Amino acid sequence: MPFIARRVVFYLVAAWVALTINFFIPRAMPGNAVQAVMSKFPNLTPSAYRALEAMLGVGHPGSIWHQYWAYLVDISHFNFGVDVSQYPASVSSLLVQTIPWTITLVGTATLIAFFVGTALGIMAGWRRGGWLDRVLPGLMFFQAMPYFFLALILLELFAVRTHVFPLGQGYTGGLIPGWHWDFISSAIYHSLLPAFTIVIASVAGWMLQMRNLMLTTIGEDYVLAAQAKGLPNRRVIWTYATRNALLPQLQGFGLALGFVISGAIVMEIVFSYPGIGLLLLNAVTSNDFPLMQAIFLVITFAVLLANFVVDLIIVAADPRARAREVTR
C-alpha cells in the first residue's frame, strides 16, 4: 500500500480510538456525572437535561450501540451538544470563538521554535564543542521548566515589574474584534509574551534533538565520502548532513506536537489568553463535561491533521518514502 494511504488509514484508526475513548469514559467512570452537573446548574431546562443524559450515557435511551451510533453521527455533524455552564450556548459556537486564537498563537510560535531550534541544532552539531554546545545545559533548564511557570516568570518580569507587555488577555478591553488595524495591532502586541514563552520553552528540545541527529549523521560514511571528494563545506553541511538529519527531526516534530500543544494550552491560562486553553480551564472548574470532551476531540484532531501534514512533507523530502510506494 502506498505510504500516504497507510498513514491515512492509521490516522483514521487513531481518530476512531479517540472518539471511542471519549464515548466510553463517562460511562465507565464511577459516580453520576449528570447528577454532579445538575446539582451545580439547577436551572437547566428539561431538553438540555435530556441532551446531557444522551451525551453522558445515563438514563439509557436505547441500547449502548444505538447510543454509540447516534454519538458518531452527532460528531460527524460537528454537533458537540449544549454547553451547561454558558447555557444555552452550544459547545461548537464556543469552540469556534476560541480556536482561531489558539491556532494563530500556538501554531506560529511552534513553527518559529522548530525552525530556530533546528537551525541552532545544525550549528551546534557542526561545531561540536563550540559556544552553542556549552550553553546547551542552560537551555535544558528552560526545556525542563513547565510552560506555565515560565509564563508566570515572564509576566512577573515584563508585565508586573516593568510594564513593557500587557498583563494577559488577547486584546485591549473595549476594542471590537474585527479586521481593522487597532484590533490587529493590539492582538499582536498581546500575543508577543505568550509566543516568547512557547519559543523559549521548546526551542531547546528541538535544538538538542537536531544536534544529536547531526552528530550521528556526520559520522556516516557518505559524509566522509563527500568530504573526501573535496566538496565545499557548505555543500557537505546542507546537502549531505542536514538533509539526512532533517527527516528524523521532522518525524520527531509530529510526535512531540501533542506535548507542545498541551503545554501551550496550560500556558494560555496564565495569560488569560482567550484561546482553547482558557476555555478548558473554565470547563474544568465548572465541571462542564460536554465542553471538556469536545475540547479533547478538537485538540486530538488538530494534532492528527498536523501529523498528516508532516507526513506529506516527509514524502516530498524523502525519496525512500516514495520508493516504498513503488515496491510495496
Place this chain on the structure above:
Amino acid sequence: MTVALPVSTEPTAVPEVRRRRGLWRRLPTRAKVGALLLGAFIVAAIVGPMVSPYDPGFQNPSFGLSLHPPDAAHLLGTTQSGQDVLAQLLTGIRLTLELALGVGVIASVLSIVVGVAAGFLGGWWDEFLSLATNVFLVIPALPLLIILLGYLPQKGQLATIVVLSGLGWPWGARLIRAQTLAIRGRDFVAASRETGERTWRILAFEIVPNEVSLIAANFVNTVLYAIGASVALAFIGLADLSSWSLGTMLYWAQSQQALQLGAWWWFVPPGLAVALIGTALVLLNSGIDELGNPRLRNASEASQTAWRKLRPTDPTPVLQAAPPPRSRLAGLLHAFSRSSLLDEQDRAGNRAGRSLGRAPGSDLS
C-alpha cells in the same frame, strides 16, 4: 595491545583505582551534575518534612503574617493565609517525587511488557500492539488526562498515579520493541531457544537484561513526564487540593493572585523546584545517552587534536606525536636531560591508555 607501563609508580595501582571508581568517573560531567542535583532533591524529600519548622497547612491567624516576604522566621515567606512557604515546599517535593516515582515504575513495567511482547512474539501480536502504541503516542495525553481526572469523583494521589501510568507507557514501549527486534535475532537467543528454554525464561533472562540501559533511560524520561503532567494537572485544579504538592502550591498561588499581589516568593520556589528537578533528569538522561553513544559527547577534547581545532570537514589528521609546548630555552635544556629519553615511550603509553579509556560505555550500550 601492549600498554607501556608508567615508569616509576607501582603499575598495578592505576587500573585498580580506575576499576573502583570506574562508572562514576566515566559518567559525563552533565550526568554527574544531574545526579547530584537529583540527589539533593531526594534528600530534601526524605528529610525535609521531618525538619520542617511549621505544619504546611497551618494558617497563622495573625494579620501581619499574611503574604509576609521572606525573613528569618519564615525563610521563604508566607502565603495569603499565613502558611509557611518553605514547609509547603518540602512537603510538596516529597509528594511530587513520590508520585513521579510511582508512575515511573508502573509505566516502565507496562512499556516493558508491551514492547517486549510486540518485539518478541511478532506476527499479529506485533501488528496489534504496535498499532495501539502508535495510536496512544499520537493522541495528545494532557487533554485526555484532564477528562479522565475530571470525571473521577476523588482525585487523590493514587488515582493520579494510575491515570498517569495508564497513558505514560507508549514512548517506552516503542523504544523497547525496536531494541527487542534487534536482539531477537542474535545467536544467544537462538541458542537458548535450541536448548529448550521456555519463552518466558528467554524473555526474563536473555532479552530484558540486555535492555537495562534503555529501560533506565526510559524510566528517567517517564519520571520527567510524570512530574510535568502532574504539576500541570494540579495547576488547573485537577488534584487533591487539600494536599501540598508542587502543583497544588502553584494552583493556590495562581488562584489567589500571587502574581498580581507581587508575592513572588509564593510561586517562584515551587516552580523553580519543578524546573530544577526536571533539569536534573534531562541532564542525567542526556548523560546516559552520551555514555551509550560516544558520538554525542561534547567534550572539547573531541573536537581537538594536538591543540588544533577540528571541523568535521577537515581530513582525518595524521599527526606525528606532537611535542608538548615548551619555550625554546626549556626545550634546549630538556634535550640534554635524561627524561627526554622517556618521552617517546611515555607518549606511546599515554596514547594507548587514552584510546582504551575512550571507549566507555561499550559495555553499557
